[in-house]
Amino acid sequence: MELMNNYKETILIVDLDAKQCDTESLSEDMVAAGLGGAGITTALYEQYKDRDPLIIGTGFFTGTFMPGGCAGVVSAKSPVTGKLCHVPFGGYAAVELKLTGFDFVVVLGSSDSPVRLWLHDGLSDLDDAADIWGKDVWDSVDKIREAYGDEMIQLLVIGPAAEAQSKASQFSVNYWGSFDKSALGAVFGAKKLKAIALRGLDSLDVAEGFFGACVDLKNAICAGAISGKYGLKDIAKDIGIDAGAIEKLASMTHRNNAAYNCPYAAAAFVKYNEAPTAVDMKGHPAPGCLITDIQGFAALHGAGLDAGQAMEQCFRQGIEPEAAAKAGKTDGVSADAGKAGAFSTAVPVSIFGSGQGDAGWQKRQALAAVLGIDPMLMVMAPEITEAKIVELVQMSAEWDDFSAEELDRIASAVIAKSA
């Protein structure tokens, strides 16, 4: 097994009680046992269970040429379910985390004052966050990027709802909320951890032939179930979202965005402060927001709220949109929407006819969380077969005896231990 094509081989341990950071090696034994992502965060959770761990992990293929290799996972005990759950995060944040030089971050205990964690260039700084505690997510993102002097810094950050440890809260990826339906934002809040800021300028090696094999798989995905489909609107139509909500989404959509290396653009940037057709650089400084959680958007529309503006309010306060829709408002929301689970229910069970039922969905989500593949793509791209995954793991890590049985064992263990 050769780890350097997939990992930087470093785990960061952040002890908030002592306000200290330390590192451990990511060993071949740990990768053999759990492969990556949730397979390893689950093992770390069990190792540190008595210190209420919050674990951020990158998947085996995060940041590689594997199509959809954009995802990381936040693993912790959900304040809603009381059980271990795994929330995916994408965009560029997980890639940025791996390229900081840290594959996994284990946050233990709690701080007696607000802090933010700044990871960059193989360094970890635990900085005071009193200046942004109480500020909304958008202000916090702006202030952190300004403080560290880089517009491309990626963030996992919380707003006032999670600071107050609300079960209706979620952590946010940059400005735009997340797939957190399990109130893991409140775990950040309980630890007084306002944000994790990431800027990675490191690199990964690449196995011989891996680039070409990934291009071939990308071409097969593009010619497969997603062929002829485009953007969040087509997903919304396929999963039976209310026609009025789809019309609202379509009327405001500016561009559809894709996460790192994703062959399907599953996020819609909607504009409501200027014309959606405006492409000029000099337009409104904050013309709208990025929608990834179509079910949250539809729920807010169904609750009679202006869905675009309501999503912005949820993002700013760090409130899970379906919880806000259930309450019929975007402030003072305290109850969750009842959507918490081991994996994020923001991901539909079936997209473009490619679902495999509830059990199949759970296994695909477990694999996505282990491998670092976009969880939506894992549902809508049956071309990412388990045989193809095994072939690419073998190739990337020069690990000839990795088998389908091992992949199945790892996914099953993640599911069993978070149930």
Add this chain to the structure above:
Amino acid sequence: MDLKVDSLKCTGCRICEFACNYHQDETISSIGSSLMFYFEEKKNYYGMMVKRAKTLYLGRPEGEQLLKPGEQIEGAGASAKPILLRVACDCCADEDDGPLCVRACPYGVLSLEG
């Protein structure tokens, strides 16, 4: 031959940057790429810059533009500057199957012209 960007087809997945870096130094990263993703996140304004031998090519949503050394775009943020230090695009002249960025892009954003 030069690389051309059809910016309105771009979804911002950025795999082209990483593919280019792989061509330049056989690793996955974005810092050695001849292409650079320019992004103003809150406006969702994005496009690609390509470092050419004597010019900087901008594939922007408003259209294409060529800049000479020293020229700057009005309103551009700090992230527009570091590409001037990068290696110029060679259109992957030594690659049998064409430029890696073109092959990696799922959206048909990139092509060769000239």
